[in-house]
Amino acid sequence: MTLYDISMRLHPGMLGWPSGGSPEQSWEERLDRGQVSNASSWRLSSHAGTHVDAPAHFIQGGALLSEVPLDLFVGPCTVVEVADEFERIDCGVVESLALARPDARGAKPDLARLIFKTSNSRRRIGRNAFDPSFVAFMPDAAKALVGLGVRLLGIDYLSVDLFGNDSYPAHRALLGAGVAILECLDLRAVAPGRYQLACLPLRLEGSEAAPARAILWTN
């Protein structure tokens, strides 16, 4: 079993939105203050670090995170790579990946869980400073991926939408079709290919999203 931890470390000052605060830790008890244990509380956004968006993030009446079935978060997963020259993922980029092409045995590929590795992995995800030029999806690409049967879509930066588009069309196209989104993945050590994925979010009561620990493995 070869394992890849594709989750970001959660800490104050970590990569996050310019508008949002980063995680904060406060100590309820400290051994070095003479108390019986180390025990801490954390304050963080449901979208901090590696996290899952459920449909309710943008869709009124959409499924909350606690309502998304477990099956979506565990199982076979495909990681594809987009060349560094592409600054956004549009329909043409998706077509060029020939995702629906049958495999060597003629079987139709299972695209239920699909993760995109982009230049974000090389240029951005390892830095705490926010970079607004990150690679993300155009709405036509998001719709094409829904059409290909994607149920969980992952990306190696903070959002599936390009920065500055406040109507969030890629989010809406995906979440509106019931697709869950996995954002802020650290794919630096991961090559494109077929893996098993487990990305279990904190099952926060009533929440539209939550931080998750995500791993890939090959048996």
Added chain:
Amino acid sequence: MYLELSYVVGPGASYPDSPPDVIQPVERTANGDGANTTLVHHFLHNGTHVDTPFHFDPRGAPIDALPIEAFIFHSPLLVEVPKAPGEPVTPEDLARGDLANADALLVRTGFDALRDTDRAAYRVLYPGFTVEAARFIRDLPRLRAVAMDFLSVDGYVSGHRSGYAAHHALLDADASTRPPLLLIEDVNLAPLRGRTLRRLFALPLRFHGAEAAPVAVLAEVEG
């Protein structure tokens, strides 16, 4: 197939005398905002969580110092040890199954049934382990983690009295020649009844320098 063994995190799932969790809406589409977003205030020992050695040992490892391999178990063993309120788990209770080969021990006392039906008993009368049981577990030759269907390895009253002796026996570097264990507390073990366990994934959030973390526990079972 896979079964999820973690409880939902919410304001009702607090450890006694600890700050309750707050899940605070920030933006709401129902109020005209563009999206729904949420802020969470979470005490790391509320709900299903893993304790690391740093919880009680100042030189122990925090959660993000442990490699991901530490959270995946290939020979998990479930033991059924029915317990009445306030009755601790003893070494004699645990002498069953293939303990010598287990890398994770899952101890089910039946307290999971009380979590929703008798909250008061669940919070303060949970079994805990005697210090002898904790030492017995710590010395198992291949064990890396112990999980349980109750709130803490130390009983609520006995923990206060003993200075959390079971935690120290399981977590302190100098308490055994065996390495410290991970403690996975407040786990829903009821779905495992009648199942054959293959693997266990206990995936904690990767908080920097934290003594514990909320954990998503996933069992791979036959069928």
